Amino acid sequence: MNSPLRRAATVLAGALLGLTGITVATSPASAHDTGINGVARCDTATGTRIVTWTLTNDWPANATVGELATTPTAVEGLQNGTVIPAKSGGKDGELVVTQQVTGDAAKEATVSFKSRWSDDGYENEVKKGSVKFTDPCVKDEAPCVTxxxxxxxxxxxxxxxxxxxxxxxxxxxxxxxxxxxxxxxxxxxxxxxxxxxxxxxxxxxxxxxxxxxxxxxxxxxxxxxxxxxxxxxxxxxxxxxxxxxxxxxxxxxxxxxxxxxxxxxxxxxxxxGSKGCQTPAVEPLSQCDGTVAINLSNDGLTDKYPIEFTVKAGEFTKMVTVTKGKGETVVVPAGSGSITVSAPDMKDVFYNWTPPADCELPSVVVENDCKTVTVTVQNPEGVQPATARVTYGDTVKDVTVAAGKTEKITFKRGMETYASIEFPDLDVEPIKATLGEVDCDNGGGAGGGGGGDSDEPDEPGLPVTGPVAGSIAGVAALLLIAGGVFFFIARRRKVTFTA
CATH class of the missing domain: 2.60.40 (Immunoglobulin-like)
Structure with missing residues (x-):
């Protein structure tokens, strides 16, 4: 049993087992590996560097990325825990990711990491890849247009x-x-x-x-x-x-x-726009002499636009240009008739002369003797011609008196004791003038309008003016009463005047 041959076989078998153990222990160290490679290009449309990183795995099990570091920017799709696919079909597994670097400040891009395999927990040393930037990356400007x-x-x-x-x-x-x-x-x-x-x-x-x-x-x-x-x-x-x-x-x-x-x-x-930039204004004023003063003005928003006014009355026509802030006056002659004032962007203004309230009125003096009655009408300066209608008995006579002139009308003396005077064109009451008493049996004497009960002959030619005649008569009555009172006092008392 312990023959030399048996001992030799045992030693050989042990040697083989030892060699096999060594091979199993060392073979993973040479087979588990990852690689990294980077390629950069310039995107001229944006002026940005695009770095494409390719990570490889030569072992038929997935590898997990750890201890990741990148410069100068993060890498899209790559972080700790990212899986690098396993080798398959004789081809290394690949993970392709990209990194964007804008501008020319950075001179290179780097990626470093460790890998750990899922099947046996093997972890290799740090792998590092880098790409140098040698040429500038400039955006291509689109051609400009005129x-x-x-x-x-x-x-x-x-x-x-x-x-x-x-x-x-x-x-x-x-x-x-x-x-x-x-x-x-x-x-x-x-x-x-x-x-x-x-x-x-x-x-x-x-x-x-x-x-x-x-x-x-x-x-x-x-x-x-x-x-x-x-x-x-x-x-x-x-x-x-x-x-x-x-x-x-x-x-x-x-x-x-x-x-x-x-x-x-x-x-x-x-x-x-809703209104004109110029503002025309018209103010007509009747004058005592029958004329009409047409006051024209321009109160516009701009001084660039004058206003052309046209004033018409019968055969009278006048055009006037008025600038901003200014005024013009057009005098329409007396007796011209109805007046029309027109201007652009203004409704026509129509006007007729009306007697002003403050005009001086004509005065009347009535004189009479045994044969005639004479009525004298005097018209003041600065007024329009006045038409007087004088009635004595059954006789009516009209006379037109120009401004500043005097006209006389005579009648044959009859039995009537007064004459009436009217002014149809003036807003005044008719005048009723009493004739003065005349002693025609003793040769006669001139008599003045107004009359009275005195034994003395009337003073000739007292003027009577329009509706003021009644006031004059009232004042005369008061003076007559006052004179009677003083006469009575004088009869009862002796008055001595001392020089």
Whole structure:
């Protein structure tokens, strides 16, 4: 049993077992392994470096990443615990992840990690990969477009308190140079397009590749206005739009042609308003001489718009231009008839002469003797001609007395003791003048209007003026009573005057 052959076989078997044990123990150390490789490229569309990392596993069991470190940024899809697939079909397992590095500050990208296998818990040493950045990574700029090839879109609106607009460069467009755009408002003579127009307010902005949208805002006048949104800057603003002068034309945004058609949106212009920018006023004043003073004024919102007034009355016509804050007076001759005053954006004003309340009235003097009755009518200066209708008995006579003139009317003396005088065109009561008493049996004597009971002959030619005649008679009566009282006192008392 313990033959030399048996002992030799035993030693050989032990040696074989020892060698086999060594092989099993050492073979995993040479087979469990992971690798890492990185490749960088430049994305010229964004100016960003894209680093692609490939992690490999040469063992037929999944490996788990641990102790991960990356520079200069994190790696998308790679963190502690990430699995590197097992080797399969004779091909190493692979995990592909990417890292983005923006700018040229970083000179390399690195990734380091350990791997641990799921089947036996084996963990290898730290693996590290790095990629050097030697060339710059620059974004490719899109070719710029000239102003005539750029495209935009806009908004535009007008309210009572102002106008606003927003103009935006379309996406994907790169401008070779900035594009100015302006919003401007005007005074206008009418709510429809008309001239002349005068600038009221403006706002200008410039669209660039960095500032791709601008907001504009202007005030509008509280009267007729025009508002325009156009491609152009402050130097392109038209301060005064006149007949035959410059226009914005198809530079206005939203136009069907020209540079304004480059922007899509509503029409970039407005005409409107609820009232004129000038305010005409008319004040007619009747004068005592029959003329009418027509006072004309202009109280507009702008001094740019004068007002043309037209004054008509019968064959009389006069046109007057009145600027803001000024006034003009047109005198319509007496007897011209109904007056019409007209002006743009104003309802016609109609007026007829009416007697002013403070005009001086004609005066009347009545004289008589045994044969005639004479009525003298005197018309003051500065008044219109007065027509007097004088009645004595059954006889009626009319006379027209010019201003500052005197006219006399005579009648044959009859039995009537008074004469009446009317002024049909004046707002006064008729005058009833009593004839003075005359002793025709003793040769007669002149008598004055008014009469009385005194034994003395009447004083000739006392004037009687309109409705004031009654007041004169009342005062005379009072004086007569006062004289009687003093006469009675004198009869009862002796009065001595001392020099």
């Amino acid at each position: 102003a005539d090839k750029a495209s935009f879109h806009h908004t535009f609106g007008v309210k009572e308190d102002g106008s606003t607009a927003t103009v935006t460069l379309d996406d994907g467009i790169t401008l070779c140079e900035g594009e100015p755009v302006t919003l401007v408002s005007y005074f206008a003579p009418k709510p429809q397009f008309s001239v002349p127009q005068y600038k009221f307010d403006s706002d200008t902005g410039t669209i660039t590749n960095e500032k791709r949208s601008v907001d504009l805002s202007v005030d509008v006048p509280k009267c007729n206005t025009q508002v325009d949104l156009f491609f152009g800057g402050e130097d392109d603003i038209i301060g005064e739009i006149t007949e035959g002068g410059k226009r914005y034309g198809d530079t206005k945004l939203g136009s069907g042609n020209g540079s304004g058609s480059r922007s899509k949106g509503p029409q970039g212009w407005f005409n409107g």
